[in-house]
Amino acid sequence: MDEREELEALRRELEQANYEYYVLDNPTMTDYDFDHKLRRLEELEAKHPDLASPDSPTQRVGGKVAEGFAEVVHRVPLESLQDVFSLKELTEFDQRVREALGEEIEYDVEPKVDGLSVALEYENGLFVRGATRGDGQVGEDVTENLRTIRSIPLRLSEALPSLIVRGEVYMPKKVFEDLNAQLELQGKSLFANPRNAAAGSLRQHDSKVAAARKLDIQVFNIQWAEGRTFRTHTETLDYLASQRFKVIPHKTCTTIAQAGEAIARMGDGREEYPFDIDGAVVKLNDLAGRERLGSTAKFPRWAAAYKYPPERKPSKVLDIVVQVGRTGVLTPKAVVEPVRLAGTTVTSATLHNQDFITEKDIRIGDTVLVQKAGEIIPEIVAVERDKRPEGTVPYHLPDRCPVCGAPVARDEDGAHIRCTGAECPAQRLRHLVHFASRDAMDIEGLGPAVVENLLEAGLVQSPGDLYALKAEDVAELERMGKKSAENLIAALEKSKGNDLSRLLFAFGIRQVGQKAGKILAAHFGDLDSLMAASEEALTAIPDIGAITAHSIAAWFQSPQSRHLIESLRAAGVNFKSLEAPAGEALAGKTFVLTGTLEHLGRKEAAALIEAQGGKVSGSVSKKTSYVVAGEAAGSKLQKARELGIPVLTEGELLSMLER
Ligand SMILES: [Zn+2]
Incomplete structure (x- = not known):
């Protein structure tokens, strides 16, 4: 087989594997084989650029960066649907349809995916463009990001001249949970729900990021087809499935009562879907009937979206407990009397933060209404004040961390209250990962996975313990081995010599980023001077604000911080600024x-002057202290003489610098 044939065969094989994995949910190829073959395909494509093709599986890994998203005018508008909130309203919808079309009506019922609507365009069977819904008339071109969704076929087996398919892009619930866990670990803000996460991912300018977000799609409509006609909606769905799209699960019903049952069943089973749903859609199956009904100014008359009411039930607050997350945020949670909601037994509800508790005045002993909407954690929507027992008191979050006892501090920009403990066990993993990260102590080989292993093995608790690690102990860890253990110890050893600014950033003091670390290191020169500085002295430093100064002073006062610093000192970690002091x-x-x-070069001379606290300016004025004149000095020298400003030779400057 020559390389061209091999290339074609690999493309077919990999697309087949994608289809089996992402559409049929029936993997047939191991990840290892897939990656191996994909790499081979990339090699071949690099060797034969003339064979490049937009439908190659290599085009799914992303990497293209968009400056902005071009506008796309939808050939057929992506209409939104009329909501119905009860069986009564659903029955009224059915009556309107039957009055217009007669008694024999068939409906198709589908879960309504809580994601983002997109239109996928194919020309002669090739995926050429994908756009967001936008306002329904005009959307944004997100083709490159959509291409990374493995369940979107890049080439169809039947090459119709033109086909436009509508679907809903979503982030699978599992992927969403993993993503938020990862963001939390990195101390970044979390996505509120899978839909927000999907929206953020689909509008990424770097399609590699979008690819990493593992979005998926359910298609549910043909917007436009040239070269084929269909009689019913179910026919179009069958056709889409035959073209290897991932088609929305659906149920055909001959009466509205049947449709109501299907809606109820989908609602009961909503936890089973890999995506969030916010309702069920009832559509007229007969396409000619749809034409006859048409649309109002806002909605098509042939469909309705049944919205599931969020289930809420009364329960009783038995206790309020506080958890400390991995970023140190204190999260209050109500322990409630067990109650069945949306198919699960609920025993607790989130209270978000102090502001939420205060606003609703939720107290231990209160009777409350608990609500569960979709997959969202149950929450308390109301307090039944008339049922409040005697003797309750308003609830306040503790002022010390329930895990480590360190003082808590409120974020200056939000509602969160955080533990400030430098060795807080709840934050161990994050502290260690941050300490070792590249911009902090830059300890190569000490990523999240290794840190997790070290913690599990009980080898470290806080950053101070890292320097006591022994190669033979590390080598015992999973996936480590002698060589990598020795490398890690060497990297640790090397990090002891880091500049103080890195260590200051590595401490993870709130408000102290890399820049503040550098300013503080340059200003104080060594850690002990910084520790001895008062809050006032810190506030006096340019670029250090009052909030940062307070945060720094409080951090250094804490016994946990002192303990950490002493263990680092004992290990021989450098506490001095290596930058020449100003x-x-x-x-x-x-x-x-x-x-x-x-x-001296100009730059060098300027650096030397600045290192001694002097300033260098580009033009001569009355405020100039000295002009340093070298060979072929021109108008500036002239001006200095006019203004009577002292003129120095290079030699005079150098002796001034030496003083
Ligand atoms: Zn703590």
């Missing part, structure tokens, strides 16, 4: 450099 000799003096200097 001198004061030239403070308040402004220099202008002109002409060619014999020994």
Whole structure:
């Protein structure tokens, strides 16, 4: 087989594997084989650029970066549906349809995926463009990001001249949970729900990021087809399935009562779907009937979206407990009397934060209404005040971390209250991962997985313990081995010599990022001077605000921080700034450099002046202290003479710097 044939065969094989895995949910190829073959295909495509093709599986991994998203005018508008909220309203919808079309009506019922609507365009069987719904008339071109969704076929077996398919892009619930767990670990803000996460991912400018987000799609409509006609909606869905789309699960019903039952069943089984649903859609199956009914200004008359009411039931707050998350956020949770909601037994409800509790005045002993909407964690929607027993008191979050006892502090920009403990066990993993990260202590080989292993093995608790690690203990860990253990110890050893600014950032003090770390290191020169500084002294430093100063002072006062610092000191970690300290000799003096200097470059001379606290300016004025004139000095020298400003030779500057 020559390379061209091999390339074609690999494409077919990989697309088949994609289809089996992502559409049929029936994997037939191991990840290892898939990656291996994909790499081979990439090699071949690099060798034969003339065989490049937009439908190659290699085009799904992303990498294209969009500046912005072009507008797409939808050939057929992506209409929204009329909501119905009860069986009564559903029956009225049915009556309107039958009055217009007669008694024999068939409906198709589908779960309503809570995601983002998109239109997929195919020309001659090739996926050419995908757009968001936008306002229904005009959307955004997100073709490159959609291409990364493995369940979207890039080429269809039947090459109709033109086909437009509508579907709903979503983030699978499992992927969503993993993503948020990862974001939490990185200390980033979380997505509120899978729909927000999907929206954020689909509008990524870097399609590699979109690819990593593992979005999926359910298609549910043909918007436009040239070269084929269909009689019913179910026929179109069957056709889409034959073209290897991932088609929405659906049920055909001959009466509205049957449709109502199907809706109820989908509602009861909503937890089983890999996607969130916010209702069920009832559609007229007969396409000619749809034409006859048409649309109002807002909605098609042939469909309705049944919205499931969020289930809510009364329960009683037995207790309020506080959890400390991996980023140190204190999250209050109500322990409630067990109650059945949306198919699960609910025993607790989130209270979000202190503001939420205060606003609703939720107290231990209260009778409350608990609600569960979709997959969202149950929450308390109301307190039944008239049922409040005697002697209850307003609830306040503790002012110390329930895990480690360190003081808590409220984020200045939000409702969160956080533990400030430098060695808080709840935050161990995050503290260690941050400490070792590239911009902090830059300990190569100490990523989240290794940290997790070290924690599990009980080898470390806090960053101070890292430097006591022994290669033979590390080598015992899973997936480690002698060589990588030795490398890790060497990396740890190397990190001891880091500049103080890195260590300050590595401490993870709130408000102290890389920049503040550098400012503090340069200002104090060593850790002990910084520790001895008062809050006032910190506030006086340019670029350090009052909130940051307070956060720093509080952090250094905490016994946990002191313990951490002493263990790092004992390990021999460098506490000094390695940057040359700024001198004061030239403070308040402004220099202008002109002409060619014999020994120093302009930049070098400027750096030396600035290191001694002097300033370098580009033009001569009355405020200039000195002009340094080299070979072929011109108008600046002239001006200095006019204004009577002292002129220095290079030699005079150097001796001034040496002083
Ligand atoms: Zn704590």
